[in-house]
Amino acid sequence: MLAAPTGAGSFEFALPPLPRLTMTTSSSKLSWFAFILLATLGFGPALPPVRAQSAPATAAPTKSWQLDPEWLETRYGAWGGPGVNSRPGPMDTIALKDHAPKSSVVAPETVVEKARFPAIDVHTHVLARTPQDVAEWVRTMDEVGIEKSVVLTGATGAAFDRLADLYLKNHPTRFQLFCGVLLTDLDQPDYPERAAAELVRGFKKGARGVGKLSDKGWGYGPAGMPRPKRLYVDDLRLDPFWRTCAELKIPVTIHVSDHPSAWQPLDVYQERSPDYQHFSQYGKDVPSYAELLVKRDRAVARNPRTTFIACHLGNQGNDLATLSRVLDTHPNLYLDISARDYEVGRTPRAAGRFLTKYQDRVMFGSDMGREKRMFRAWWRLLESADEYIPGRVGWRYYGLELPAPVLESLYRGTAAKVLNHEKP
Numbered sequence: 001m002l003a004a005p006t007g008a009g010s011f012e013f014a015l016p017p018l019p020r021l022t023m024t025t026s027s028s029k030l031s032w033f034a035f036i037l038l039a040t041l042g043f044g045p046a047l048p049p050v051r052a053q054s055a056p057a058t059a060a061p062t063k064s065w066q067l068d069p070e071w072l073e074t075r076y077g078a079w080g081g082p083g084v085n086s087r088p089g090p091m092d093t094i095a096l097k098d099h100a101p102k103s104s105v106v107a108p109e110t111v112v113e114k115a116r117f118p119a120i121d122v123h124t125h126v127l128a129r130t131p132q133d134v135a136e137w138v139r140t141m142d143e144v145g146i147e148k149s150v151v152l153t154g155a156t157g158a159a160f161d162r163l164a165d166l167y168l169k170n171h172p173t174r175f176q177l178f179c180g181v182l183l184t185d186l187d188q189p190d191y192p193e194r195a196a197a198e199l200v201r202g203f204k205k206g207a208r209g210v211g212k213l214s215d216k217g218w219g220y221g222p223a224g225m226p227r228p229k230r231l232y233v234d235d236l237r238l239d240p241f242w243r244t245c246a247e248l249k250i251p252v253t254i255h256v257s258d259h260p261s262a263w264q265p266l267d268v269y270q271e272r273s274p275d276y277q278h279f280s281q282y283g284k285d286v287p288s289y290a291e292l293l294v295k296r297d298r299a300v301a302r303n304p305r306t307t308f309i310a311c312h313l314g315n316q317g318n319d320l321a322t323l324s325r326v327l328d329t330h331p332n333l334y335l336d337i338s339a340r341d342y343e344v345g346r347t348p349r350a351a352g353r354f355l356t357k358y359q360d361r362v363m364f365g366s367d368m369g370r371e372k373r374m375f376r377a378w379w380r381l382l383e384s385a386d387e388y389i390p391g392r393v394g395w396r397y398y399g400l401e402l403p404a405p406v407l408e409s410l411y412r413g414t415a416a417k418v419l420n421h422e423k424p
Helices: 032-039 069-079 130-143 157-168 191-204 236-248 275-278 289-302 320-329 341-346 349-357 372-383 404-419
Strands: 002-006 008-014 051-053 119-124 146-152 175-179 211-214 253-257 308-310 335-336
Touching: 008 211, 032 236, 119 175, 130 146, 130 157, 130 372, 157 175, 175 211, 191 236, 236 289, 253 289, 289 308, 289 320, 320 349, 341 349, 349 404, 372 404
Parallel strands: 119 146, 146 175, 211 253, 253 308, 308 335
Antiparallel strands: 002 008, 008 051
């Protein structure tokens, strides 16, 4: 390949295997340069076409976030920076998702094998599919201090019936099953009556609650429905269903909206770690975080006789002052703390005050499987005064050391009231 400079770039041409050219006046072979000269003058084989070769592309400059005032304020707050002159090094290539710093803090580590009071876990899912698995789950419950587990099946029809037989036949006092809501033919005029009728049928088969009904913006029912046709929690078509729940004296566990970070861009300012980026709703065809909470509150207000349980601290554990006002406004709304260990753990003093004030409105829930170590991590968080506890989302936790009366209400007292078996 030969190339010659052409200012900003260059041109090149590739030569095919060249024939041996012999001059009649000499036995010496033509050199490469002689061949090129003859070809240029029209003698010998034609030269291949010239291909333009552009100059190498220049990579876009990488932004130096360390010079950005907003970034500095977000990362360091009033400290203004790291307090040292940062320099390049091997850690510059470590991805955020791989960063797992080992702490040098020397602090007490309290081991709590069993909950201080027998606990009712109001937020589990179908974590066992065989009688053997169910029996193993019960053994775990015995070891960690779980008196009863509420299984949020979300199922209807024959699917719910099978689960009711699986869990309640051999362990009727250890499990309480919630059913789902019928979601077929939502656009038909008789949908509200059919949904209510299926609820009554499920109740007769053993359902003692409804849930979890999850809506992160797409509504209930088939995925991909246009927004005007989606069935949201405040849809009037669901009012007969909510009224039937009240008549049967069974609660409804609802998951409306999600953690507020799910509506923020997945960029350097994203609050939660990359483990949670698949929950992102940013830029999608869904209502905003605030709009979904308004829908939830509207449904709760319109159905004051129905007991609603907003799981995950109502997805407002990041703003306990606002959540307090919500509870004060809606006496038929309760909460569970499932999967929000990182909310109460990062604000232990505020969370402790909140759980004390609303001890008759908040219940324990796990929503993270049925491993013994997970339950014991919860007990340590709620019962001990340990500091700088390893946690999820890349955040460290601080023990709440809740007083005994608050623990008893959180673990079982409030749940026993809400999940009563009183017949309608």
